[in-house]
Amino acid sequence: MIVANHGAPDYGSASHPKIALDNVRVFNGHRILPPSTVIIDGATIGTDARGAKHIDGNGHILLPGFIDTHCHPSTEDDLRQMTSYGITTALLQSGTSPSERAFLMNHHGLTDLRFGSVAAVVADSPSAIPPFLVENYLASPEDARAFVADQSASDWIKVLALVTPDYATITQPILDALVSAARGSGKATIVHASEYDSVHQALLASANQIHHSPIDRPADGALAQLYLAGGQAFCPTLTAMQAIVESSPSAGYNFTAAVESVTALYRGGVPILAGTDATQLPGPPFQVPFGNSMHLELELLVKAGMKELDALRAATVLPARYYGLHDRGRVEVGMRTDLVLVGCDPTKNIGCTRDIKRIWVAGVEFVAHESPALTTNGWKEEL
Known part of the structure; x- marks a missing residue:
């Protein structure tokens, strides 16, 4: 589990208009419940409807x-783009400088962020892709331990791993040292690996999560057993893997392997988290748009064999659990009012996540005219 260490975020004033959403069906992280009333009382879901503006959510x-x-x-x-598509929390997986982090934090009414460390990477690795920040290259387990000690401001440790005969690769002792040092500092380790062998290496090191789905050959039952034995989670980023394959036709990558990996690991009971790898930065060989890519990711997960309910959990309750975000991921009294109102049931048709009517971030309603994306998503000012 990852626990944010930069203090409680500023949710803003609790003076936002109190709203009672009546006759609305709620996803509680496990199922869609019968119609009820949900009180948006500032930054948290409350119980007292006195003084609230009532909105009939029948059918939503x-x-x-x-x-x-x-x-x-x-x-x-x-x-703003992410917020317009209902993404109220984002886990930034590239290292940022203190000034960049300060700039991105606590934008009132916009997506709330958590931050990984700069990348732990060995020299001469193709994983060291600009413009992602790399501070020091690792050459030994001692370097790994020193690296972790320098990442006190980060919520987790990011590791880039790539197994290939053409480049230097992170060794098992270095990776083991990173995971051990991170655990000793109370941090999780997230390994970014897109080849079968690098995933296997990360699992042997007991990294908490592995991000990206293999694009050389699919995961199998052996990897699934390692995931389960270590209690590790998998974030396939299928949207990005598809973009990588399409942007590098001569590299011999195989998107089918990425999809089949999701199928095999899901059937094996491995926890799956939804992530997009969205970026518009120059440098990487691909770009993935913010916001819309989350809905595409959920659709790809379902096409890979996940039930709609489990795909929805992969974008809500499960990342909240695995990142220690105990105040979000479910619609329950006392939880943060990060809410998305949709016009149909995504546990029956995952495309319903696109049918967005209203969005709240810590009780602040996102205004339709702030983004044209909401207009195309079916946003309506009045239900």
């Missing part, structure tokens, strides 16, 4: 805000 589904487990926003416009 209230979801917790979506959590993008893997993305790279760098501007306020990126945050």
Whole structure:
């Protein structure tokens, strides 16, 4: 589990208009409940409807805000775009400088962020892709332990791993040392690996999560057993893997392997988290748009064999659990009012996550005219 260590976020004033959503069906992280009333009382879901503006939500589904487990926003416009598609929390998986982090944090009414460390990477690795921040290359387990000690401001440790005969690769002793040092510092380790062998290496090191689905050969039952034995989670980023394959036709990558990996690991009972790897930064060989890519990711997960309910959990309750975000991911009294109101049931048709009517971030309603994306998503000012 990952626990944010930069203090409680500023949710803003609790003076936002109190709203009672009547006759709305709620997703509680496990199922869609019968119609009820949900009180949006500032930054938290309350119980007292006195003084609330009542809105009839008949025929609508209230979801917790979506959590993008893997993305790279760098501007306020990126945050606004994500918010417009119902992403209320984003887990930034590229290292940021203190000034960049301060700039991106606590934008009132926009997507809330958590931050990974700069990348732990060995020299001469193709994983060291600009413009993602790399501070020091690792050459030994001692370097790994020193690296972790320098990442006190980060919520987790990011590791880039790539197994290939053409480049230097992170060794098992270095990776083991990173995971051990991170655990000793109370941090989780997230390994970014897109080849079968690098995934296997990360699992042997007991990394908490592995991000990206293999694009050389599919995961199998052996990997699934390692995932389960270590209690590790998997974030496939299928949207990004598809973009990588399409942008590098001569590299011999195989998107089918990525999809089949999701199928095999899901059938094996491995926890799956939804992440997009969205970025508009120059440098990487692909770009994935913010916001819309989350809905595409959910659709790809379902096409890979996941039930709609489990795909929805992959974007809500599960990332909240695995990142220690105990105040979100479910629609329940006392939880943060990160909410998305949709017009149909995404547990029956995952495309319903696109049918967005209203969005709240910590009780602040996102205004339709702030983004054209909401207009195309079916936003209506009055239900």
